[in-house]
Amino acid sequence: MDIAFVIEKFVLVAIIFGISLLIAMYSTYAERKVAAFLQDRLGPDRAGPFGILQPLADGVKMFMKEEIVPTNASKWLFMVGPGLAMLTACIGTAVIPWGSAITIGDRTIPLQVTDINVGILYIFGVVSLGVYGVMIGGWASNNKYSLLSAIRAASQNISYEIAMGLSIIALLLVTGSMSLKEIVEGQHGWHWNILYQPVGFIIFMVCAFAETNRAPFDLPECETELIGGYHTEYSSMKLGFYLFAEYINMFVSAAVMATLYFGGYNYPGMDSMAVLLGPTWAPLFGTAVFFVKIFVFIFFFMWVRWTIPRFRYDQLMNLGWKVLIPLAIANIVVTGVVIALIEGF
Amino acid sequence: MEPLTSKKKVLEQKPLTLAERMYLPAIAKGMAITISHFFKKEATIRYPEVEREFSTNFRGMHSLKRDEEGRERCTACGLCALSCPAEAITMIAAERKPEEKDLYREEKYASVYEINMLRCIFCGLCEEACPKEAIYLDGPIVPSDYLRKDFIYGKDKLVEQPLNKK
Numbered sequence: 001m002d003i004a005f006v007i008e009k010f011v012l013v014a015i016i017f018g019i020s021l022l023i024a025m026y027s028t029y030a031e032r033k034v035a036a037f038l039q040d041r042l043g044p045d046r047a048g049p050f051g052i053l054q055p056l057a058d059g060v061k062m063f064m065k066e067e068i069v070p071t072n073a074s075k076w077l078f079m080v081g082p083g084l085a086m087l088t089a090c091i092g093t094a095v096i097p098w099g100s101a102i103t104i105g106d107r108t109i110p111l112q113v114t115d116i117n118v119g120i121l122y123i124f125g126v127v128s129l130g131v132y133g134v135m136i137g138g139w140a141s142n143n144k145y146s147l148l149s150a151i152r153a154a155s156q157n158i159s160y161e162i163a164m165g166l167s168i169i170a171l172l173l174v175t176g177s178m179s180l181k182e183i184v185e186g187q188h189g190w191h192w193n194i195l196y197q198p199v200g201f202i203i204f205m206v207c208a209f210a211e212t213n214r215a216p217f218d219l220p221e222c223e224t225e226l227i228g229g230y231h232t233e234y235s236s237m238k239l240g241f242y243l244f245a246e247y248i249n250m251f252v253s254a255a256v257m258a259t260l261y262f263g264g265y266n267y268p269g270m271d272s273m274a275v276l277l278g279p280t281w282a283p284l285f286g287t288a289v290f291f292v293k294i295f296v297f298i299f300f301f302m303w304v305r306w307t308i309p310r311f312r313y314d315q316l317m318n319l320g321w322k323v324l325i326p327l328a329i330a331n332i333v334v335t336g337v338v339i340a341l342i343e344g345f
Numbered sequence: 346m347e348p349l350t351s352k353k354k355v356l357e358q359k360p361l362t363l364a365e366r367m368y369l370p371a372i373a374k375g376m377a378i379t380i381s382h383f384f385k386k387e388a389t390i391r392y393p394e395v396e397r398e399f400s401t402n403f404r405g406m407h408s409l410k411r412d413e414e415g416r417e418r419c420t421a422c423g424l425c426a427l428s429c430p431a432e433a434i435t436m437i438a439a440e441r442k443p444e445e446k447d448l449y450r451e452e453k454y455a456s457v458y459e460i461n462m463l464r465c466i467f468c469g470l471c472e473e474a475c476p477k478e479a480i481y482l483d484g485p486i487v488p489s490d491y492l493r494k495d496f497i498y499g500k501d502k503l504v505e506q507p508l509n510k511k
Contacts, residue, residue, distance in 0.1 A: 036387070037387070038379045038380075038383055040385055040389075041387055042387050042389040042391075045391070202369075303379065303380065304372075304376070306379060307372070307375045307376050307378075307379040308372060308375060
């Protein structure tokens with residue numbers, strides 16, 4: 001392992017970390033703008049031109065607010081909760097392939113922090129850890145309503161994790177690999193997995209909405225029933241961390257959906273573009289295409305949030321256990337049979 | 346119970362069809378509606394900078410008018426106070442002195458003219474009752490205040506600015 005390798009990875013990690021924070025920051029702004037436009041309003045437009053400094057203003061406001069720790073709260077866990085939520089949200093980006101290997105001079109640098117051969121499992125592991133932040137936060141607040149909400153969040157995440165995992169199995173049957181890098185490369189050009197796994201994609205997407213606690217599955221935040229949800233007792237930047245983690249999660253799951261089903265950095269006509277742009281700029285163009293896909297998904301998340309009303313809790317559980325899981329299993333069976341037929345046993 | 350109107354609709358409760366139970370078509374329809382709003386013109390007005398125009402028959406704060414020579418038109422006849430259903434108007438009449446000829450149009454004038462803006466219902470009957478075309482409800486919205494006594498508007502707030510001061 002030479003020193004250049006370490007520097008290269010370090011720079012890549014720093015860039016990805018910075019980008020995901022930046023995107024999460026401007027997602028909060030975009031969320032409000034999209035909401036406004038969908039409701040014939042203007043949204044934030046006071047801070048800077050078109051209100052683009054709004055996230056900074058929000059950040060300053062969050063930091064300046066009074067910080068309250070409830071008297072009987074478990075103080076250590078109360079502080080760990082938001083940090084854990086942020087941490088688990090951030091580390092998911094490590095295995096996502098942001099672009100094909102880039103060649104600068106005689107060095108080839110893969111635009112992926114680490115290509116582990118169980119990439120999908122890693123993502124699943126990290127995503128399911130995210131519920132610990134919510135659970136610990138709800139528990140440490142020493143507030144019954146927060147705890148109820150946290151339990152709801154945990155049961156919701158666990159239920160939907162199953163359907164999500166099952167929907168991925170059908171995808172793995174098609175691609176034959178668990179490495180995200182290989183899955184992306186298998187979708188060269190326009191051979192995106194969405195063409196082979198439309199049902200799997202719908203299941204995965206619905207579960208992704210539930211996993212990121214976004215509407216219509218934003219039951220952990222339930223202003224109407226349980227005051228504010230698991231973060232009722234949180235104030236200042238601790239609350240900010242929770243809300244911010246949600247946006248990072250949204251970015252990561254948008255990236256995962258684009259990687260698994262929409263070809264990642266692949267796009268139709270990429271071979272001729274590679275010849276045209278050369279080995280340095282073509283991968284970067286692919287990365288740009290990837291980010292466009294991510295932004296489309298983030299927009300989709302917001303579009304759904306401002307369209308569909310929240311599910312009732314029993315409806316949520318019914319959908320998860322009685323609809324999505326059987327559907328995912330049926331999808332696996334059908335995919336398996338089709339593959340067996342094509343390959344002639 | 347006897348129906349109050351003839352508009353009666355019998356509610357049908359059929360079981361949901363498969364397409365309805367799948368949620369997704371309905372969700373797609375809803376998404377199409379919201380995205381169509383994305384491209385519509387926003388109804389917002391950037392308030393402090395831009396103000397929405399009132400309709401032409403908007404009735405706002407009262408103003409007591411002056412005539413072409415800058416004299417107050419009001420002759421304290423009391424018809425406005427009489428016509429006021431909310432009894433918001435009080436006035437005290439006084440007789441004009443010879444040296445005040447350029448201030449008031451006729452021999453009698455209102456030395457005190459007060460409208461209680463908390464009582465006023467902006468019906469516009471005072472406007473209609475006035476034989477001298479002295480009172481009009483053509484002002485802006487009455488501004489908010491902290492104390493009840495500040496809502497009793499005297500002549501200092503109601504009378505139009507003299508012509509030469511404009």
